[in-house]
Amino acid sequence: MDFSDLLGDAEKRLESALHLTRREARLEARVLVGYALGVDRAWLVGHGGDTPTPQQASSVAALVARREAGEPVAYILGEREFYGRMFKVTPDVLIPRPETELLVEAALERLPLRSAVRVLDLGTGTGCIALTLALERAGLDVTAVDRSAPALAVAMENASLCGVSIHCVLGDWYSDLGGQRFDMIVSNPPYVSASDPHLARGDLPWEPQGALSAGADGMVEIGRIVAGAPAHLCTGGWLLLEHGSDQGDAVRQCLATAEFLETRTLADLAGLPRVTLGHLH
Numbered sequence: 001m002d003f004s005d006l007l008g009d010a011e012k013r014l015e016s017a018l019h020l021t022r023r024e025a026r027l028e029a030r031v032l033v034g035y036a037l038g039v040d041r042a043w044l045v046g047h048g049g050d051t052p053t054p055q056q057a058s059s060v061a062a063l064v065a066r067r068e069a070g071e072p073v074a075y076i077l078g079e080r081e082f083y084g085r086m087f088k089v090t091p092d093v094l095i096p097r098p099e100t101e102l103l104v105e106a107a108l109e110r111l112p113l114r115s116a117v118r119v120l121d122l123g124t125g126t127g128c129i130a131l132t133l134a135l136e137r138a139g140l141d142v143t144a145v146d147r148s149a150p151a152l153a154v155a156m157e158n159a160s161l162c163g164v165s166i167h168c169v170l171g172d173w174y175s176d177l178g179g180q181r182f183d184m185i186v187s188n189p190p191y192v193s194a195s196d197p198h199l200a201r202g203d204l205p206w207e208p209q210g211a212l213s214a215g216a217d218g219m220v221e222i223g224r225i226v227a228g229a230p231a232h233l234c235t236g237g238w239l240l241l242e243h244g245s246d247q248g249d250a251v252r253q254c255l256a257t258a259e260f261l262e263t264r265t266l267a268d269l270a271g272l273p274r275v276t277l278g279h280l281h
């Protein structure tokens with residue numbers, strides 16, 4: 001049994017346990033075996049014919065078993081890449097998704113160019129949206145809210161790992177912001193319908209359900225965010241929300257009712273309606 005057998009075995013086990021394609025299984029096997037051994041991909045290629053020690057073989061087996069049981073790769077590794085940077089991830093926070101990069105791009109395109117611009121991120125989780133905005137646009141004044149104290153602790157740790165300073169507030173959407181107003185509010189709120197079978201698939205059963213699901217139609221939290229936004233936006237302020245691919249019409253309607261202008265829904269890389277935005281007078 002050499003390192004390449006170890007990899008091949010991990011690949012087969014992951015492929016059948018998680019119904020992955022051969023390519024996905026190979027990629028995950030390399031990542032997990034590398035992580036278990038504390039080596040990079042080049043090392044694995046170069047040492048394919050060497051024999052692992054019993055400790056090495058058992059740490060690989062333990063990690064592969066966790067993944068076989070469905071534990072998300074991001075929780076096993078404790079990190080996930082978002083917008084080109086690594087963020088610490090724990091089971092207290094939603095795992096950053098590539099489609100959320102669309103929200104960040106749309107926000108960056110609409111931030112006013114003047115200085116001292118204030119941005120609010122509601123339901124920050126890892127902090128990946130708030131911190132990416134702060135890192136991409138120097139001088140932004142960013143506030144990140146989460147109702148989960150353990151999630152907010154992860155956002156704070158990510159802020160210190162990124163070397164940026166943001167205000168982290170524990171609260172239920174606007175509950176702890178007093179009369180503060182912002183130039184832009186962004187959010188990737190829970191929006192999956194509580195009865196959506198999607199919640200039982202892939203990584204989702206392992207993620208905080210409060211970060212994912214929101215009532216029968218998934219619109220409850222989006223509705224609360226939109227309703228509270230006008231009292232916390234400056235003149236001309238923007239609201240940008242991520243949502244489910246079937247919620248674009250409902251979110252635009254919700255924004256129009258709250259008197260937002262130029263409401264638009266943007267499609268993600270998969271071509272699915274994913275972000276809706278608008279601004280006030």
Ligand code: GLN
Nearest residue numbers: 188189190191192211212
């Ligand atoms: N896009 C995620 C999913 O369906 C859900 C994220 C969210 O609810 N904010 O997997």
